[in-house]
Amino acid sequence: MTETIKTDALIIGAGPVGLFAVFELGLLDIKCHLIDILPKIGGQCAELYPEKPIYDIPGFPVVTGQGLIDNLMKQIEPFGPTFHLGQMVESLESIGSAQAPLFRVTTDAGAVFEAKTVLIAAGGGSFQPKKPPIAGIDDYEGKSVFYAVRKMEEFRDRTILIVGGGDSALDWTLNLQPIAKRVILMHRRDEFRAAPHSVDQMRSLVADGKMDLILGQVMALKGEHGQLEAATIRAADNTTIDVACDRLLPFFGLTMKLGPIADWGLNLAENLIPVDTEKFETNVPGIFAIGDINAYPGKLKLILSGFHEGALAAQKVHRYVYPEKRLLFQYTTSSSSLQKKLGVA
Amino acid sequence: MTQITFIDAQGTARSVAAEDGATLMETAVRNAIPGIEAECGGACACATCHVYVDPAWQDRLPAPQTMEEDMLDFAFDVRPNSRLSCQIRIKAELDGLTVTTPERQA
Structure with missing residues (x-):
């Protein structure tokens, strides 16, 4: 029998937004596992435009798709995320409660996860054969x-x-x-x-x-x-x-399809997942959607929006994972405890 | 402004004023021309902005580069006058260009 992998946060999609969520969650002591259907890390950045220059990442006048992914991987290294590549999430079932969510997630490669929270960062959906x-x-x-x-x-x-x-x-x-x-x-x-x-x-x-x-x-x-x-x-x-x-x-070649996400009991609007703009949570407590896959008034499908969404979602994820702990807002520039987590203190 | 005509698979023609420097794909998207999906947003990575160029114009466009030819392999019903509209840049010389969109992109 396959061993069930237990995790605080399960991120579906290893594109730039999923990767940066690892950082934001990591600062809050939340460990992550990531699943991606592609055999490599980076989502569309790595699959569709690894060599193309991107001009609208704050702080980078120009960076290629692959360059951005390489930098994000370096940035999240201190948090040691575990990647499960080349597999598609098939089922997602709620086995907890609204107050203490818990989800059982399975992939087509037979992996089984028990996650306290799920962050869907699946971009345009999963890459599937055209x-x-x-x-x-x-x-x-x-x-x-x-x-x-x-x-x-x-x-x-x-x-x-x-x-x-x-x-x-x-x-x-x-x-x-x-x-x-x-x-x-x-x-x-x-x-x-x-x-x-x-x-x-x-x-x-x-x-x-x-x-x-x-x-x-x-x-x-x-x-x-x-x-x-x-x-x-x-x-x-x-x-x-x-x-x-x-x-x-x-x-x-490959095209992007929403795939099994449609069967997980989430509200959908034109193949996107509606979320609130405070926590980027879906209609199911404990399931979040960040990046290109979500929808809310004023949504812009930009990588930078996805970074912001991940940071805010992480705050609410913390409340599910550590219900007893008070969340202290801190800056990486000055907080010694954050710097310790980043391995720079 | 450069005048471009898009004819859809049913034969309906739509003429639009295109901005020089934009791509043919961007011109189509800005003017809500049906039949151009441009799933990848112009990265020459999806072949869903496939068009057939009016044979009279075929030789007046710069020849496709290797990347475009490679990506056309992923399009369907590719013909000698097939092009990816994200790789064609609008300039004054293209005034009057006519292209037809395929029945399906993908």
Whole structure:
């Protein structure tokens, strides 16, 4: 049985706002665990624009997305947060009371948490594979169309059509080719973003007649009861052909979806979580929402707003975690106790 | 001001005055043009501001850079005149540019 991880605060989302909340909570002696669906820390900053300059972080005339994340990681180091990456929170269930909240949280990787408070800092939601807008594709999903390879055995002796030109498409082409009946890689152009050595390997397999490469795009799927039989392709020369296949793996990058958050009993407004502007708490006592995912009058989706929201939420989190303690407002410039926590005193 | 025309997938045309220096995507968003999502806000990171450039204009625009070509791989129904509107900067020479938005962005 999986051991239940007990924590004062569980932060969902390891983007800039989730990371800075660790700092604000840490100053108040509240330890954190963070969960993120991405295999790395940094959320959109690291995934969408690591190299892009950001100009509106107070005190930084210019900083890149990755640069900001690296600095935040350094800033929160004294508080030793624990990260659980590459997993999505599936369920969140209240097992406490309004006065003494307690939440049981599980992830799709099997982790189980018992948290006194939950801070949702999930930005635009969780990054999930982008689905190609092909009519009727839903009927095939999970049966013969997959957006990720969970078990390679399911692809043994299959005719697999893999679509895309990045590392996911090329890696799975190379990994599945030895066990598949046939692998067909399809890409819209004869240039690939994937690592050059993977592309070379793929090209030599094609030259040896061990797999096929087609330049084109999938326009329609053919099959019955979710079982794929062929994909209709528009080739680069604008001709339309049917390619026989019984598995399709489209790799079109990631998009952000709200995901299971919608099922946690929180009030939602247009895929955002309404909060008050005193504590940034949701309609469920003990669950907070900070950063791009929340909504309140005057909300601006700026990283700096998320920092502020985390600082205020931390004050209320303290009252749940230490109901008997009085909270003393202190400055990091002058408080020796804060400086001790930061390891600088 | 530079005049830009957006035609949606149903064929409805909307002409707007664009500010020089803004991107085509920003012009669309500011004027509430339907069919441009621009999920990433112009970082060339999402391919949801995909447009088809009027073939008459295709060669009059600066050619796409590698980053834009790479990101177009994530768009759907990509054609030779496909572009990401966040990568096209408005200037006086583009007066009269016409683009069509795709049926779906993602």
